[in-house]
Amino acid sequence: MGPWRYYPLRYSTTLTNFVVAKIILAVVLRGGILALPYPFLARQWPYCRTNIIPHFFCGHIAVVKLACADISISSYYGLFDLFSEIGMDVFFIAVSYTLILRAIFRLPTKDARLKTFGTCISHICAISALYIPDFFSSLFYRFGHNVPLHFLILIASVYLLVPPVLHPIIYGLRTKQIQGRLLQLFTHKET
Template sequence: MSDSNRTNFTNPSSFILLGIPGLEAAHIWISIPFCAMYAIAVFGNFTILFIVKREPSLHGPMYYFLCMLAVSDLVLSTSTLPKLLSIFWFNSREISFSACLTQMYFVHSFSGMESGILMAMAFDRYVAICHPLRHSTILTNSVVVTIGLAVVVRSGILALPYPLLVRRWPYCRTNIISHFYCEHIAVVNLACADISINSYYGLFDLLSVIGMDVFFIAMSYTQILRAIFCLPTKDARLKTFGTCISHLCAISALYIPDLFSSLMLRFGHNVPLHVLILITVVYHLVPPVLHPIIYGVRTKQIRGRLIQLFTHKET
């Protein structure tokens, strides 16, 4: 019997996702806020892309990076939330092995991409405040494209080992994943092999992406604050710092849930599994929902164009 089970699961054709184990009775009710948040995220990010495309005055480095952030938010949330909702609504728990690996790759790739884009936006704020007269000559279109490509390539390459490592292990225990998506550790924990390399690579990826990005963001804002404190009047300091508020809110929306989720997954051994999974869902939903709201409310050009768009439709 043991040998038979091992043969059946060595190369599983599919996995079974449980959604949020322990809260099966409440899946329908939980789906309502999640579905609403996902709809807001899709509508908000598509609105940002539409407004930036239609408004020539927004064709600049900051808004190009904002569009990249919107695209990554859309892909990241769409990689996981539709499957979660299908589990809640249709009990569609099966996911093929190849689809599982693809989902895992997209989640890790676009999570790293979001972090890299926020680092690029911090560099844009640094140049705009510390070298305002050279902003257009430093951040030319070609430089913006180069930065964007570097962020995409870095994220794509560093996310590649996740599915490759998962694919190489034999699976002889079960094909049931106690999660709502193919989370890396949740999948490799099913393997009948030493998965230490997976844990080590996950830590390396975290430090090399998030660690490096946070370091450069902190360096950028150190220089920004120095420049702001050198301004002659309080009004000038507040006005200049106000141009950074949207970006600081976007950073908080990404890194605070990410940090909280990572700490809970690593050290919250006594925390119920459904609580840990709910925290992960929040991490996947909060940044895509908040980013367009933050920039829509805080950015005068986007807010003005949005108001103009709706008032024009009403008339």
């Protein structure tokens, strides 16, 4: 194990430029390797229907649903990709938070523990705002055969729009100045 085992909050000594470069390379390779089969899978199907995707962005499953063939392979690969990515991410996030929580419980004061734990809660909320809509959007699109198209598009929109909207709110509400200003706005009475 490296030095992060004993000092999980000492970022500057553990996250050197070389380590950050390796992490970036791993993330890019993972995403690239898992996404590589998509164009090949989409290319193999015969398309005899319209070429208009009833969606506002071009997702793999939306494209292959236009095919005039059994697209089970594409659907299964999409599920494999979904569970692989989310599974790997959840695993590494769980390991990270286990180390972080161990470090939090070693902090000397209750105040320090609460402050650090509050930061962790914000991160977990932000992560959930990304993964939960993504997961359900993918499942609805694959298995929601009786689900109206407008609902599928709404779920996909939630996945794409809600996380960027929620992140500033989640992290901003922790700022004392923003909390104070919001409190003034909601408690200010017109005279």
